[in-house]
Amino acid sequence: MNNFEWADAKSIDEAQSLMTDASAYKAGGVDLLDLMKEHIAAPKRIVNIRNLQGFDQIKEDGGVLHLGPLLTLAQIADDKTIRSKWSAIADAAANAATPQIRNMATLGGNLLQRPRCWYFRNELFPCRKKGGEICYAQQGENQYHAIFNNQLCAIVHPSALACALVAHGAKLELSGAKNQKREVLLEEFLTLPSVDLHRENSIQSGELITDIRVPTPRADAKSIYIKQGEKESFDWPIAEIAMVLTMDGETCKSASIVLGAAAPVPHRATEAEQAITGKKVDEQSAGAAAKAALATATPLALNGYKLALFENLLTRTLLQAKGNA
Numbered sequence: 001m002n003n004f005e006w007a008d009a010k011s012i013d014e015a016q017s018l019m020t021d022a023s024a025y026k027a028g029g030v031d032l033l034d035l036m037k038e039h040i041a042a043p044k045r046i047v048n049i050r051n052l053q054g055f056d057q058i059k060e061d062g063g064v065l066h067l068g069p070l071l072t073l074a075q076i077a078d079d080k081t082i083r084s085k086w087s088a089i090a091d092a093a094a095n096a097a098t099p100q101i102r103n104m105a106t107l108g109g110n111l112l113q114r115p116r117c118w119y120f121r122n123e124l125f126p127c128r129k130k131g132g133e134i135c136y137a138q139q140g141e142n143q144y145h146a147i148f149n150n151q152l153c154a155i156v157h158p159s160a161l162a163c164a165l166v167a168h169g170a171k172l173e174l175s176g177a178k179n180q181k182r183e184v185l186l187e188e189f190l191t192l193p194s195v196d197l198h199r200e201n202s203i204q205s206g207e208l209i210t211d212i213r214v215p216t217p218r219a220d221a222k223s224i225y226i227k228q229g230e231k232e233s234f235d236w237p238i239a240e241i242a243m244v245l246t247m248d249g250e251t252c253k254s255a256s257i258v259l260g261a262a263a264p265v266p267h268r269a270t271e272a273e274q275a276i277t278g279k280k281v282d283e284q285s286a287g288a289a290a291k292a293a294l295a296t297a298t299p300l301a302l303n304g305y306k307l308a309l310f311e312n313l314l315t316r317t318l319l320q321a322k323g324n325a
């Protein structure tokens with residue numbers, strides 16, 4: 001790890017005035033410190049935003065849930081308000097990482113963490129994402145990699161919270177220099193390698209995430225998150241699904257379905273949404289929607305198993321939504 005200077009920010013203005021191109025914000029520090037130890041990041045100054053006041057609030061106001069970027073995953077997992085209507089978000093937080101990490105990791109940091117691709121994380125592989133010529137995963141050990149949009153770079157987006165928040169149509173408030181604020185749909189903020197090979201989102205230099213805004217779903221909506229790892233605990237997902245469904249009896253009125261660990265961004269399963277909307281949810285329609293979701297997948301040599309896995313999980317999740325409706 002490189003030597004660095006430490007700066008404790010007490011306000012947004014101070015945090016931004018301390019930022020230079022050679023600095024990095026640190027919230028929980030779980031990902032940033034890993035990247036530094038892996039020699040993938042080498043900031044000369046760390047600007048600690050962990051102690052900024054007022055950015056760990058949960059508030060429902062005017063049909064919108066406001067989540068502070070410094071909320072820990074543990075706080076999100078335990079909160080009764082979030083669990084009451086946005087249970088996909090609570091469950092995504094509850095099932096991420098380990099109890100120790102959930103107590104350190106923040107929502108803002110979770111959304112902006114870098115991918116876990118082992119070629120990207122290994123300084124000995126000058127992969128395309130780091131400015132090289134090759135995506136080593138495409139011909140290499142690609143069992144955990146993307147099955148969609150994997151032609152340029154085969155990372156999967158690492159954030160469970162992003163998967164659930166995209167399903168819920170969340171927006172981010174970003175604050176730049178001189179208190180300039182912009183609001184952007186999370187789904188549009190997270191970008192594919194075809195947009196920018198070297199980054200996973202469109203955050204601008206010095207910008208901070210200052211609010212995460214989630215629309216309140218209809219009272220009859222079902223919000224579900226499901227994660228499959230190789231082992232029961234302390235594991236990254238090999239597949240995850242977040243879903244917000246509204247039902248009229250047994251018929252699906254609307255569906256927002258997002259697959260995680262599937263693509264370089266949380267992957268909206270548009271074909272499944274279209275296939276299930278307006279249909280009575282049963283084994284046949286759920287299975288057909290799940291098949292439709294995978295129809296455009298382009299699996300690599302070692303991750304073809306994800307097709308059957310996602311198909312099964314998606315069928316089960318749709319049937320679960322029906323059962324609880």
Ligand SMILES: Cc1cc2nc3c(=O)[nH]c(=O)nc-3n(C[C@H](O)[C@H](O)[C@H](O)COP(=O)(O)OP(=O)(O)OC[C@H]3O[C@@H](n4cnc5c(N)ncnc54)[C@H](O)[C@@H]3O)c2cc1C
Nearest residue numbers: 027028029030031032096097105106108109110112160209
């Ligand atoms: C063993 C292990 C298992 C894990 N499993 C999972 C899992 O299953 N699912 C999952 O989703 N994650 C998982 N994680 C990842 C973990 O959840 C993230 O590393 C963590 O959430 C990052 O949050 P942080 O606050 O520590 O971020 P930091 O490391 O502090 O920051 C990460 C990045 O975000 C930037 N940043 C942070 N906050 C802001 C802000 N408000 N505005 C602008 N920039 C900001 C920082 O500058 C940095 O670039 C796992 C990690 C480990 C080590």
